[in-house]
Amino acid sequence: MTLGQLRTFALVARLGSLHAAAEDLGVSEPAVSSALAALRQDLGDPLFVRAGGGIALTPGGRALADYAQDIVGLADQARWEVSNAKNDAGQLKIVATAPFAEHAAGRLLDLFTKRVPGAAVDVVVESAEELGSLLQERAYDIALGARPTAPSRTAVTGLRIEAVPFLRYQRAVVAAPGHPLGQLHGPVSPAQLLGRPWFAGPAGIQETTEEGRWLSSVGVMPEIIRLSSETDALAAVRAGEGIMLALGHIVRAEIQAGTLVRLPVVGTPVPGLWWASTLDHRRTTTMAQTLQRFVSTADATAAMVAPGGSRGLERRGPKFHVALWS
CATH class of the missing domain: 1.10.10.10 (Winged helix-like DNA-binding domain superfamily/Winged helix DNA-binding domain)
Known part of the structure; x- marks a missing residue:
């Protein structure tokens, strides 16, 4: 044989x-x-x-x-x-969804590269819909953020994807106190929010994310204005220009301070999960497995939800990158 x-x-x-x-x-x-x-x-x-x-x-x-x-x-x-x-013993190629890359990747990977000697990582931001195929094509070692939508075993490659949940989050609808919607008292129907601009980061609100599935379930199709980052989108909301489905732990302090208002929209806050996904462990790299285990540790969680932003997104050609860690 x-x-x-x-x-x-x-x-x-x-x-x-x-x-x-x-x-x-x-x-x-x-x-x-x-x-x-x-x-x-x-x-x-x-x-x-x-x-x-x-x-x-x-x-x-x-x-x-x-x-x-x-x-x-x-x-x-x-x-x-x-x-x-020979050449890539410690190199880790990561693909991430934009919200994770903006709000958590920097602090997580700073800590990871300090804890794992020789690790060097590069992060590229892609849409949630592309994660599964990019992993199965071996373009990247690990995907962080939304769960890949590819089937667990494809007829073409026969490669399984193993997805591990590592961070729960919530998204709430927020507005400025002076915005007309900021004066509404609950419960507010999602239909009442139509006709108002909704701001989002560069990915918008994708159908395969928890937020996208929530919008589909309530039958609401708002006007989504995409900005270069969710930080910029939140600044527009803060200025009274519209509303946003914002990450709860990011806006918690501003809601408590009264600079933002959480709208009591039916079905919100929308719960979600971030996932670390690789090819099955017989076909992925040791460094990818190491990061997949690390992201679910208490230290990693504390780093991701800590105050302060990441190093930010950088556009190179048609893709967004996060700064290189080594």
């Missing part, structure tokens, strides 16, 4: 066709048949039978299919780890 034979069988089992597997591998169909024949002889099981223009796995074939996929995945991961070990 060789890795090449297992790779061929795993592909045939997934595609259900020797011809399709041959095309995918870029070899002839007789070459696929030869690899499978050797495997069948070695294991003493037919593994599959011809059926309806394709194949049907035998019980032994079904048992082997799962093992073959895992073995091939581990081999690919080992090859990737070895090829990247």
Whole structure:
């Protein structure tokens, strides 16, 4: 039994066709048949039978299919780890959603790089909808913020995503005390907020986030004005220009001081979770696993909710970055 034979069988089992597997591998169909024949002889099981223009796995074939996929995945991961070990031993590529990057990434990663010798991280901000595919394409090692929406195992890559929740938050609708909505007493229907500008950061309010799902559930489609950061959006709200779904721990002091008013909107505050997501632990990097464990510690939580902003977002080309930590 060789890795090449297992790779061929795993592909045939997934595609259900020797011809399709041959095309995918870029070899002839007789070459696929030869690899499978050797495997069948070695294991003493037919593994599959011809059926309806394709194949049907035998019980032994079904048992082997799962093992073959895992073995091939581990081999690919080992090859990737070895090829990247020389130059990127401590480099960690992080993709994050904009709210997390703005409000928590700086303090979290400052602490992480102090605690983990040799760690060097770079953060790029992408939309919540892109996180799953970017992880499965290995463009990044770990995603922080919204939970990836990709399925747990894709038909194309067979790579699972492991998501770990690490920080609960709430978003409340806030306005300036002098804003017309600031004088309303509860309960306030979300429909009463239509016709007023809603401010948000560069990501807006994405459908796959808890805030986006809340808006969909109440059937409200407000006018969203995106600014370069949630800090700028909050400044516009503070100036009386509109309202905002703001992070509760960010605006708590201002609400207590009376410089902002929390509107008693039905269904708010909206609860949410930030997640740390990687490929499954046999296929991700050791440094990504280390950060995934670290984000749920008490020290990490204290750093993320502490007063004071991160180093901020920086636009490089079409993407936002957070400063490099090393």
